[in-house]
Amino acid sequence: MRKFKNLNRAQVKKLASGLAKKYSGKDVVIGLVGELGAGKTTxxxxxxxxxxxxxxxxxxxxxxxxYPLKNQTLYHYDFYRLSDSKQLRPLGFEEIFKSKNRIVLIEWVDKFPKIAQVCDLIINLKPSGKNLRHVTLETRNSK
Ligand SMILES: Nc1ncnc2c1ncn2[C@@H]1O[C@H](COP(=O)(O)OP(=O)(O)OP(=O)(O)O)[C@@H](O)[C@H]1O
Ligand SMILES: [Mg+2]
Structure with missing residues (x-):
């Protein structure tokens, strides 16, 4: 687990860019966790x-x-308004997870532990001041 304390907006952007660079061209499922306005969409x-x-x-x-990219597809989901795991079915995750060259980012992934379990990386964002965030990165599946 990597922990970052009190990152400002620019530092969060740098962290996000660094991870995008790391996972560019690879397959990864990233879960984003944190309260309303924590910065998951940002x-x-x-x-x-x-x-x-x-x-x-x-x-x-x-x-x-x-979002189709040159050699890859980026999928962005937000589970906030979903209340029942049955609502996941039409989203076609089984196919998406099986497919290659895809990056999946899921906000509010903690609402569905089964999906959270298959994430390669969980990013937790926590406001620690007006424009500051504590960020933790929890990697799984050695990614
Ligand atoms: N250090 C920071 N890192 C990220 N966002 C920040 C930071 N400081 C301020 N912000 C602001 O916090 C807000 C976060 O909003 P955002 O929509 O990204 O949150 P969210 O977690 O996606 O919320 P929701 O649960 O509603 O989807 C943005 O307006 C962003 O500019
Ligand atoms: Mg959001």
Missing amino acids: FTKDFGSFLGIKKIKSPTFIIGST
């Missing part, structure tokens, strides 16, 4: 921006978006 936008995605939408009202 992190995803910074991550996507490094990979050349100009406009990552805020998925609060759309549950999921797909």
Whole structure:
């Protein structure tokens, strides 16, 4: 587990870019955890921006978006409005997880422990001041 204390906005962006660089061209499932406004979408936008995605939408009202990249696909989900694991079925995770060359980022992944379990990386964001965040990175499956 890697822990970062009191990161400002620029430092969070740097961390997100660093991870995007690390996982570019690889397969990874990243779960984002943290209270409302913790910075999960912001992190995803910074991550996507490094990979050349100009406009990552805020998925609060759309549950999921797909962004085709040159050699890869980035999937962004937000489980906030889902209440029952049955609602996961139409999202087609089984296929997505089996597919190659995909990066999956899931906000509020902790709502569904079964999905959280298969994440390669869990990013926890916690406000520690007006513009500061404590960030922890928990890697699994040796990624
Ligand atoms: N150090 C920081 N890191 C990340 N975001 C920060 C930081 N400081 C301030 N912010 C601000 O906090 C807000 C985080 O909002 P964001 O929508 O990313 O949160 P969220 O976790 O996705 O919320 P939700 O649970 O509603 O989806 C943004 O307005 C962002 O600019
Ligand atoms: Mg969000």
